[in-house]
Amino acid sequence: MFLKNIDLTTALRPSYLPDEDLLFVQDNVGLYEGKYKLPNHQNGQVYLTSHRICYVDKAEPRRHSVAIDLKDVERYEFYAGFLKSSAKITLIPKASKRSSLQSRSPGLGSIPSRSGNGTPITSSQRTDSPYRAPSVEQPSASTATWVCTICSFSNPVPSNFDPSTATAHTPLPPCLACGIKPTLAHVLKATISNATSRQPGGGGSGQPALYTPLPIRPRPLSELSAAQVNTTPPPQAVSDNSTPRPSSDPDASFECPRCTFLNHPSLLSCEICGAPLISHDLPSQLTQSSSSQSGRRTEADSPGPFLNPSLSSISSQGVDSNTAAENVKLSFRGGGDKIFYERLKGSMTQRKWLLHGAPPIPKSSPRSDDSLPTATGTMGNDPSLPAGGGDRTNRRAGIAGLEHRNKTMRRNNELVIGSAFEDLEALMASAKEIVALAENFARQVKTGSGPGGNENAALLAESASQLGLIATKDIVGNSSSGGGDSLYLSELARTLAEFLSDDARGVLKRAGGIMSLVDLWAVFNRARGGVELVSPADFEKAANLWEKLGLPVRLRTFKSGVKVVQGSDRTDEHTVKALLGWLRDLHEIPPDLEGTERAVTWDWRMFGRGVTARDAAERFGWSIGVAEEELEMAEEKGVLCREESIEGLTFWENFIDTGEGKRYKKETESERITRALKESGFL
Amino acid sequence: MLSSAQQQHQQPFSFPREYFFPPFFTRQTNLTTHHAQLVKWSALVLAYCRHHRIFKLFLSYSGAVAPIYSSSTTPSKTPTDQQDPSEPGELFNNRKINRRLSLADIREVIDFLRKDGRAEYIYKSNGTTTTNMDTTAAPPPDGGGDVVWIFWRTPEEWAAVIEAWVEETGQRGSVLTLYELTQGEATRGTEFHGLDSDLLQKALATVVKRGKAQIFGQEDSQGVKFF
Structure with a gap:
């Protein structure tokens, strides 16, 4: 299914994949499938992550929460809303998804071919509009180019260059005209801007059909990965939207995607500008399958709108009910649509999901350091070659060798970090590497020093994992319901709840299941690694929301006004029971009055012994303040009683109130009556 | 003794x-x-x-x-x-x-x-x-x-005890000194033997109030008569 059910965390938020980053949250969003509202999916929060769009229903989050994988999204369109209809974002699934979805009428699987009216995949279409195709294709089919900063010659981006995996060590070819190597950031920017400049054109322009990207990619992922390995037509791999543009018609001239020169069809690269002319011959298998699909499609589909204007116009006008059923629309009733759209655009461009399966970061050999600053990349720099050279320089014996290796490694790290921060795009590209580095540092710290180091390491690792996983104010959209902060606060509350209930982190467990709000605030902000700190006021407000949101933690206010955080399953009764059990155990153990010369004077077998807040704190792992409050709570419940002596305040099992206290209420009542009678003069 | x-x-x-x-x-x-x-x-x-x-x-x-x-x-x-x-x-x-x-x-x-x-x-x-x-x-x-x-026994209770003793021993109407009541040989064994004299006064006062007895005499040689 295009819409997948998802797992929610304890805090009723989608549980993220390993590398998934939260980008945006917006509440009060409804889902449409085609024209129709999806029942039970009309009010919820939408989480945009780097991999998915998750919808979490407000009323029944466990049952009605769904997600859409961004990798399954073919296109997305923006509708700004008109009068009473709210702004919407339409997500159109990829062909393979759709065909697999529509089992009852497989012919529908060919929708892409219809949408790709300009793409001469099927013979019928080709004959329909042989001349139209090039003009349509022109902006989208062009491969990414980078303009040399020295001679301003526009070079093609190498075929195996993937912006999402490229690092400083990726070999880059020099400029074809002047032979100067480009910087990685430069090429990255070129690729990304190339990809982005094409995408919004599809939805937003006045003539959508003409600029719609035409991604005919029945096996999008496999093909892409294949392209990375293969040396097939280079530009294909660069951007997934660049479409193979077959023109098997021998008479048709082939228009250069870059300079629009009409080349002879048999040419493989443009005569004028040298841009590769791609997709000359499609695999016959593909051509066949699509043509057979289109044949069936004409039966299943209404023949009228064969040359459809565009998908967007179909879905919005509802001409084609089949496609309408395919689309998923997000209706932003509470605003936030624009930011969502921007972020969606960004994440679709970055395609982080590819990173997930990406090969590990290449181990930088010490030798490559020299070539690093000026982005590597002559032919001789092929990563496979220098292995021997690196080994050679590395082959130093003994401590000197180790030292040297450390030194080079440090230098290498320095360079990686330096280049990462050069440019934001570049940083995004090397994010994975940076994270790996951070983890590496953490490991070093851990092995390097003793117990103190461990804490630091944990902190560091924590901060690495925290990068981007936490709701910040700019991630969260404006709330619909009044005060603009309420969505932020509820997100913060959820984040906190997750933070607390995360077993791996075990914040609460370490604190004995209860910790003061102030402590939590400190821990939480420290875990954020010094960025996006939460103000105490927001923090408290968020904590107050826990109960309302039904989260598994609760805020408790003690008599003294101290606020503590606790799992919601931990009630006072639990605590009291634990305390009592402990005190009963003390009947068996002789009290240890270390240091004091006084003997145990009371009958400890009968009474046990008094415990101080410090004892309780030690026993249960609470902080002293919390222990004090818990003991007083138990005293308040009449389970414990206090003793003030020179050693301070201690608490004992309550042997004083053995039933006498129960009459207290009754007596006070009768007392009150007699007093009232006396005052009124009857007695 | x-x-x-x-x-x-x-x-x-x-x-x-x-x-x-x-x-x-x-x-x-x-x-x-x-x-x-x-x-x-x-x-x-x-x-x-x-x-x-x-x-x-x-x-x-x-x-x-x-x-x-x-x-x-x-x-x-x-x-x-x-x-x-x-x-x-x-x-x-x-x-x-x-x-x-x-x-x-x-x-x-x-x-x-x-x-x-x-x-x-x-x-x-x-x-x-x-x-x-x-x-x-x-x-x-x-x-x-x-x-x-x-008052592990209130004056009223003490008075009742003494009254009961007087009744029992048939001394109603006769005058008893306070010393005789608390320290005399005759009251040995009774609860009010050795009773604090002030408390005895308090107790007897309650009886007097009820009109069941009368106290005579000076400070240190008082007597009481039960009716």
Whole structure:
């Protein structure tokens, strides 16, 4: 299914994949499938992550929460809303998804071919509009180019260059005209801007059909990965939207995607500008399958709108009910649509999901350091070659060798970090590497020093994992319901709840299941690694929301006004029971009055012994303040009683109130009556 | 010669369990527990005073409490106190577990007893009740409000006991001296033998009020006649 059910965390938020980053949250969003509202999916929060769009229903989050994988999204369109209809974002699934979805009428699987009216995949279409195709294709089919900063010659981006995996060590070819190597950031920017400049054109322009990207990619992922390995037509791999543009018609001239020169069809690269002319011959298998699909499609589909204007116009006008059923629309009733759209655009461009399966970061050999600053990349720099050279320089014996290796490694790290921060795009590209580095540092710290180091390491690792996983104010959209902060606060509350209930982190467990709000605030902000700190006021407000949101933690206010955080399953009764059990155990153990010369004077077998807040704190792992409050709570419940002596305040099992206290209420009542009678003069 | 009080005196008072419970000597903050604590303490005070036939409690400065016997008429009893050194102050001061009840808390217990009509402060300014106080053993000079009647039997109850005895022995209508009532050979073995004279006065006053008796005579040689 295009819409997948998802797992929610304890805090009723989608549980993220390993590398998934939260980008945006917006509440009060409804889902449409085609024209129709999806029942039970009309009010919820939408989480945009780097991999998915998750919808979490407000009323029944466990049952009605769904997600859409961004990798399954073919296109997305923006509708700004008109009068009473709210702004919407339409997500159109990829062909393979759709065909697999529509089992009852497989012919529908060919929708892409219809949408790709300009793409001469099927013979019928080709004959329909042989001349139209090039003009349509022109902006989208062009491969990414980078303009040399020295001679301003526009070079093609190498075929195996993937912006999402490229690092400083990726070999880059020099400029074809002047032979100067480009910087990685430069090429990255070129690729990304190339990809982005094409995408919004599809939805937003006045003539959508003409600029719609035409991604005919029945096996999008496999093909892409294949392209990375293969040396097939280079530009294909660069951007997934660049479409193979077959023109098997021998008479048709082939228009250069870059300079629009009409080349002879048999040419493989443009005569004028040298841009590769791609997709000359499609695999016959593909051509066949699509043509057979289109044949069936004409039966299943209404023949009228064969040359459809565009998908967007179909879905919005509802001409084609089949496609309408395919689309998923997000209706932003509470605003936030624009930011969502921007972020969606960004994440679709970055395609982080590819990173997930990406090969590990290449181990930088010490030798490559020299070539690093000026982005590597002559032919001789092929990563496979220098292995021997690196080994050679590395082959130093003994401590000197180790030292040297450390030194080079440090230098290498320095360079990686330096280049990462050069440019934001570049940083995004090397994010994975940076994270790996951070983890590496953490490991070093851990092995390097003793117990103190461990804490630091944990902190560091924590901060690495925290990068981007936490709701910040700019991630969260404006709330619909009044005060603009309420969505932020509820997100913060959820984040906190997750933070607390995360077993791996075990914040609460370490604190004995209860910790003061102030402590939590400190821990939480420290875990954020010094960025996006939460103000105490927001923090408290968020904590107050826990109960309302039904989260598994609760805020408790003690008599003294101290606020503590606790799992919601931990009630006072639990605590009291634990305390009592402990005190009963003390009947068996002789009290240890270390240091004091006084003997145990009371009958400890009968009474046990008094415990101080410090004892309780030690026993249960609470902080002293919390222990004090818990003991007083138990005293308040009449389970414990206090003793003030020179050693301070201690608490004992309550042997004083053995039933006498129960009459207290009754007596006070009768007392009150007699007093009232006396005052009124009857007695 | 041993009075009945002294006979009772010989077997030690068995303190309740709470007396050895350290927190029992700390004022509890929980209202319910505190109430239970007061109930237990007042029961303990009454039982202790009954056991030792203490009619007046002396709340000392330090919180230690010396029981005061009705020794104005029998000064020979004071030495018996001194024979048992553990006894004075024993009630509110548990030497065994090294805990004592503070004076403020003792007063709270006394106040609790007063609400029940089981205690009453003896004020020095009140000449009628403290006439003999000066002669009692070792009261500190500023003992005002420091001495308390502990009514483990209220004056009315005492009066009833005496009345019953008079009835039983057929002495209705005859005049009995107060000394004869509390110290005489005839009353040996009765509960009110050795009763504090002030308390006896209080008790007899209630009977007089009811018109069932009459008190004659001077201060130190008073007599009473039951009708």
